[in-house]
Amino acid sequence: MTATAQTADEGGTAPRLAPMPQEWTRALAVVAHPDDLEYGASSAVAEWTADGKEVVYVLATRGEAGIDTMEPGEAARVREAEQRASAAAVGVSEVEFLGHRDGVLEEGPALRRDIAAAIRRHRPELVVTINHRETWGDAPGSPWNTPDHRVLGRSVLDAVGDAGNRWIFTDQLEQDGVLPWDGVRWVAVAASPAVTHAVEVGEEAVRKGLASLLEHRAYIEALTDEDPETYARGIVLGGLDRYARLNGGRRSVAFELFPC
Template identity: 75%
Template sequence: MTATDDSRKKAGEPQCAAMPEDWQRALAVVAHPDDLEYGVAAAVAEWTARGKEVVYLLATRGEAGIDTMDPAEAARVREAEERASAAVVGVTQVEFLDHRDGVIEEGVALRRDIAGAVRRHRPDLVVTINHRETWGSAPGSPWNTPDHRAVGRATLDAVGDAGNRWIFTEQLRAEGLEPWDGVRWVAVAASPAVTHAVPVGPEAAAQGLASLREHRAYITALTGEDPEAYVRSIVEGGLDMYAPRFAGRRCVAFELHPC
């Protein structure tokens, strides 16, 4: 998903700083297949092209996302689409947690699963989805979904959990994991309060388009618009959205939280 037009530059809005580059491994944690392709994938393409490692962690398989398809079949189709879309931008590790699409519960179980992934992958950077109530900051902005809010908030909490050996101790005993307090930043995508941005060049932009195109079944069910026109409007519109706040450069913008 992307933030709404009220996130575009207005007079007096602060400029976005460049995202830190002194890291090697990132873990991207979102709710559904396609969440990353609606804005983050082009930045991922830039990162992997520079030799950085990115792992995707999805809380669900998107089984409730296609009205005309049985959930079991939708889960199979959407998992395959997500793996294909990740490969387009250089991501080879895609994991699913099997929480229930549409009714993800924010709480200890979700935090435990995400903290376990942080401990396994030991990232420097964690990326997640907008955890705020709306997609924009203006009154009347579109309401965010419960799944996005739950996963975004749980991710912010789980990063702290992962570094504390006295939280989720069963992971240390039974799974052989160790605490990981090496996350330096959490970057929130599609936030209405962006602070930093990743510049995106033509090649990465093209990869971002191709990555979203892989969600063919989902896009076909979602909109009656021509799929190519739809994909271009989403990806190119997102890259242009914060350019006025980033020296005119096309970019993917984030709300960055130092840890």
């Protein structure tokens, strides 16, 4: 059986997720909006940075269309600040924003170009992104995914190949002095309905992951009337416990892994 296959548990009644690869030192997380990583994946990031791995965040937008009661310019300022604080909570110090418009991301060369440039600059072995599939689950009636997430995730998968091809986006090599990078070994898709691999997370990583979501307080308070801490605990712990059932009872963050 291959390393990417799911295995049965001891009783033979449930799938078991394979462990995420650990043979890497640099990761680049590329998502559409502030908060995309904090709805689960940030606990894995906390484990990685605590283990000495380097992680950089790149966001396609500033999330300026995400708060109905806040004018987009102000929302962009608030949400960018919240994202930087959220990243710091899990040990990430470098956060970049590509400046694409929130809510209307377009799949095509312009977005791929910017993502490929980020990959060429940071030269990761692992790229992390958000669910690009049509729904958030695989059961009938699962919630429909948003256009930005679908576009961003597919563009990331395509841009990994672009980054390694010296005949695509050649101006980056000539003007910016970056070199092609074909060293990405895996793309890990968070919140996918087709997860294959898991990262076990300890209590400290869970605490940091929860703290990272709570940094998005303005967004959460606009999203729900529920107490922010109660809301965040339900989201983060609910996801980790759901994947624990596929990982020997251990709280985990799960990904769909694409070898490159």
